[in-house]
Amino acid sequence: MNPVRSQTRNEAGDLLFKCQHCASSLVVNAAAAGMTLNCQRCGKPTLVPMVSASAASAPQELTDLQRKLKENESQRTEITGYINQLSIQLHRWKLRLQTLNERKTELEEELRKTT
Template identity: 65%
Template sequence: MQPAGGSTISVQAPDSDIIFACSHCSTSFVVDAAAAGMTLDCQKCGKPTTVPKITLEAAADNAVKISDLQHQLKENESQRTEITGYINQLSIQLHRWKLRLQSLNERQEKLQADLASLSASTR
C-alpha cells in the first residue's frame, strides 16, 4: 500500500537517538532517546540545555501517522454510512414484508371463513 499523498519523509529511528540543537549556542548534538526531557550541560558552551522530548523526525513521523489515521477514520466513516444505509433500507423492506404478510394472513382467515360458511350451507 502506498503512503497517503505519496510523500516520503525519512524517519530516523525515532526511539534510538535524538538530534537537537543547544538553545544557547545552536550546536547540534546527538543523544540517546533516554535523555529526552532531561537538562544537560552543553558540551560546547557549558550552559544547561533541555533535550526535546520529541525529535523533528518523530514529529514528522507523527504527522504522517496522524494523516494516515485521519484518512482511515474518514474511510471507516464512509463505510459506516454505507452499511447504515443498507440496514435502513432493509429495515424498511422488512417492515413492508411484515405488513404484507399480515394482510395475507388476514386474507387467508377471511377466505377460510368464507369457504367454511359456503361448505356449511351446501351441506
C-alpha cells in the same frame, strides 16, 4: 506506494488544515496562514490556522489515522444505509404477510359458510 504522503506537507511549506464547517482536509500555501478562505468543498469561509501544529509533529501518522478514520466513517455510513434499507423492506414484508394472513382468515370463513 502511498499517494497521500506528498499531500501532507510539501517542500513549499503548505498548510494542511480542516474546514471548520464540513471538516474537509484542505491544503493552502503557508502564506495564507491566519487568513479566512472559502472552503473548496462547501464554499463557506473558514479560518486558516497559523501553523498546522498537529500535522507538523507527526504528519504522516496523523494523515494516515485521519484517512483511516474517514474510511471507517464512510464504510459505517454505507452499512447503516443498507441496514436502514433492509429494515424498511422487512417492515413492508411484515405488513404484506399480515395482510395475507387477514385475507386467509376471510377466505377460510367464506369457505366454511359455503360448505
